[in-house]
Amino acid sequence: MNYLAHLHLAELSNTSLAGALLGEYARGAIDASLPAPLQTGIVLHRRIDSFTDAHPLHAGQVRALPPPFRRFGGIITDMMFDHFLARHWQRFHSLSLEGFVQQAHAQLEPDRHWPHSMVLLVARMKQNNLLLYYREFDGIITALGRIDQRFKRPTPLPRCRPVLEQHYTGFEQAFLDFYPQLQHYVLRQVRGLAG
Numbered sequence: 001m002n003y004l005a006h007l008h009l010a011e012l013s014n015t016s017l018a019g020a021l022l023g024e025y026a027r028g029a030i031d032a033s034l035p036a037p038l039q040t041g042i043v044l045h046r047r048i049d050s051f052t053d054a055h056p057l058h059a060g061q062v063r064a065l066p067p068p069f070r071r072f073g074g075i076i077t078d079m080m081f082d083h084f085l086a087r088h089w090q091r092f093h094s095l096s097l098e099g100f101v102q103q104a105h106a107q108l109e110p111d112r113h114w115p116h117s118m119v120l121l122v123a124r125m126k127q128n129n130l131l132l133y134y135r136e137f138d139g140i141i142t143a144l145g146r147i148d149q150r151f152k153r154p155t156p157l158p159r160c161r162p163v164l165e166q167h168y169t170g171f172e173q174a175f176l177d178f179y180p181q182l183q184h185y186v187l188r189q190v191r192g193l194a195g
Contacts, residue, residue: 001048001049001052001078001081001082001182002078002079002081002082002134003021003024003082003125003130003131004082004085004086004131004134005048005078005081005082005085005179005182006020006021006023006024006045006048007020007021007104007131008085008092008093008100009044009048009182009183009186010041010044011100011103011104012183012186012187013044013186013187013189013190014190015037015040015041015044015190016037016038016040016041017041017104017107017108018037018038018041018107018108018111018113018114019037019038019039019040019041019042019044019045020041020044020045021041021045021108021118021121021122022038022041022042022045022113022114022115022118023041023042023043023044023045023046023049024045024118024121025115025117025118026042030042030043034113035113038113040190040193043193044186044189044190044193047185047186047189048182048185048186051182051185052078052081052178052182053074055178055181055182057174057175057177057178057181058077058081058174058178060174061073061077061080061167061170061171061174062074062076062077064167064170065163065167066163068156069156069160069163072155072156072157075144075147075157076144076157076160076164077171079134079140079143079144079147080140080164080171080175081171081174081175081178081179082134082140083134083135083137083139083140083171084171084172084175084176084179085134085175085179086131086132086134086135087135087172088175088176089135092179092183097131097132097135098132101129101131101132104131105125105126108122108125108126110122130143137164137168140164141160141161141164144157144158144160145157145158
């Protein structure tokens, strides 16, 4: 899943929003000197990613993409799932998406535990209202183009609009079937971590 889903699931499970994003940057063993909420956020982030990548509904959308897009299918599917979370937000949260994003922005204040790249991400997220922009298909296309720039060599990501338009309904149905299962999984995981 991408940023919006990780933040939503952190809020759903009453865990750290910063920890949910920090999981994007933490590699290897978790730093034991980190505050416990950040450690829990990293663990949960990793479990969410593992559950998502292994789930037949997510894997099926990846497999449905033609080459050369299939090689980047995990990234594409994660972004499309964030898009549909934003599009169907009212099914999953009592606050409006705008209200949730405002609340998340207020909670995400950098501290000494954040890597510089996360500080930059959150600043860009707030400045450009990225989480709201995910609701628009053009926002996802733009975000995929930005992801392409992180690779050393060009990827097909900037050219994926026609493929995503073709598979749009399949992505939507897969997301709507998958996300409630992910929510239940996260709540079970948090109960286990607390116990």
